[in-house]
Amino acid sequence: MTATITFRPDEDTRLALDELTADGTPVSTVVRDALVAAAARHAKARLRAEAESLAADPDDRAEAAQVLRDLESLRAW
Template identity: 40%
Template sequence: MLTVEIDSDTEKILLELTSEGRSTTDVIREAIRIAGRLRWLEQARADAERLANDPDDLAEIREIQREFGDSDAW
């Protein structure tokens, strides 16, 4: 069981989301799942940014490019 206090703006959104027959429970479950996905995507973005700026990884990429030649040839 979960009890949540919501403000009037959130209540209006909830009423809109349930206006076509969806239950409050279903709407809240979906919102939690979406929040989880957004958090995962944000973490993936931050990881990609960190790796893109990692000097060791950048050096390795340059070395691979030197070994395989000019990638623009394709």
């Protein structure tokens, strides 16, 4: 999917773009890299929040403990 996205950078964004493109990196590359990095941070934050929610859930913790007890009998040593 190819799309053209237009935005109006504010002063902070303009300064950031100037810094990131000073070495000749195209603005489109900087923007693509920033979006991919932001999406990765977002996914990690979402997973972290889900893990914290499960860790705080007493029913889930009890079920996990039961699974570990059930698997203990299958250990080879």
